[in-house]
Amino acid sequence: EIVLTQSPATLSLSPGERATLSCRASQSVSSYLAWYQQKPGQAPRLLIYDASNRATGIPARFSGSGSGTDFTLTISSLEPEDFAVYYCQQRKTFGQGTKVEIK
Amino acid sequence: EVQLVESGGGLVKPGGSLRLSCAASGFTFSSYSMNWVRQAPGKGLEWVSSISSSSSYIYYADSVKGRFTISRDNAKNSLYLQMNSLRAEDTAVYYCAGTATGLIFDPWGQGTLVTVSS
Numbered sequence: 001e002i003v004l005t006q007s008p009a010t011l012s013l014s015p016g017e018r019a020t021l022s023c024r025a026s027q028s029v030s031s032y033l034a035w036y037q038q039k040p041g042q043a044p045r046l047l048i049y050d051a052s053n054r055a056t057g058i059p060a061r062f063s064g065s066g067s068g069t070d071f072t073l074t075i076s077s078l079e080p081e082d083f084a085v086y087y088c089q090q091r092k093t094f095g096q097g098t099k100v101e102i103k
Numbered sequence: 104e105v106q107l108v109e110s111g112g113g114l115v116k117p118g119g120s121l122r123l124s125c126a127a128s129g130f131t132f133s134s135y136s137m138n139w140v141r142q143a144p145g146k147g148l149e150w151v152s153s154i155s156s157s158s159s160y161i162y163y164a165d166s167v168k169g170r171f172t173i174s175r176d177n178a179k180n181s182l183y184l185q186m187n188s189l190r191a192e193d194t195a196v197y198y199c200a201g202t203a204t205g206l207i208f209d210p211w212g213q214g215t216l217v218t219v220s221s
Contacts, residue, residue, distance in 0.1 A: 093150070095147075
């Protein structure tokens with residue numbers, strides 16, 4: 001069973017800064033990796049699928065990269081609404097999440 | 104508008120049963136595989152179960168196998184989760200989520216809270 005490890009657990013940044021989130025798989029998953037954003041009290045929302053494809057309606061400041069075992073979600077310039085928890089996912093496995101909080 | 108609306112959550116005693124429903128609208132429900140994903144209070148996301156578009160393929164997490172049953176009714180655009188022999192560790196918000204291709208979860212419902220406590 002694949003294990004997804006996200007780092008860091010918490011990222012403290014200011015609006016306008018760049019956020020870089022990591023997701024590492026225990027074995028190669030090719031490009032089959034997705035990213036979700038979850039705000040408090042809300043359902044998760046799909047951001048990125050197949051490692052680098054933005055879902056419908058997702059702003060261009062969100063980008064995904066990587067393949068094999070190492071993946072990155074980048075938010076180029078944080079907006080106030082981007083402070084949330086982010087999860088990576090491969091098939092039935094989710095990472096433990098990275099919380100992006102306001103510094 | 105694409106929408107998934109869950110219902111049926113609530114407080115139940117250990118060993119009890121509950122049936123969750125998820126009503127879909129705004130997309131071709133019968134073309135999507137459907138899933139249940141749960142989130143215990145303050146914790147991360149856990150996949151629970153999946154069912155293919157025609158109900159031919161069904162999968163469960165080991166943690167619920169033998170206790171939970173997923174089903175769907177394409178004529179009613181509805182997904183269900185029958186939960187039996189509930190345990191305290193089943194306490195969570197249960198989300199239904201659609202899958203058009205691969206195992207990418209989109210869209211998601213707003214979730215329904217299941218609390219298992221005496």
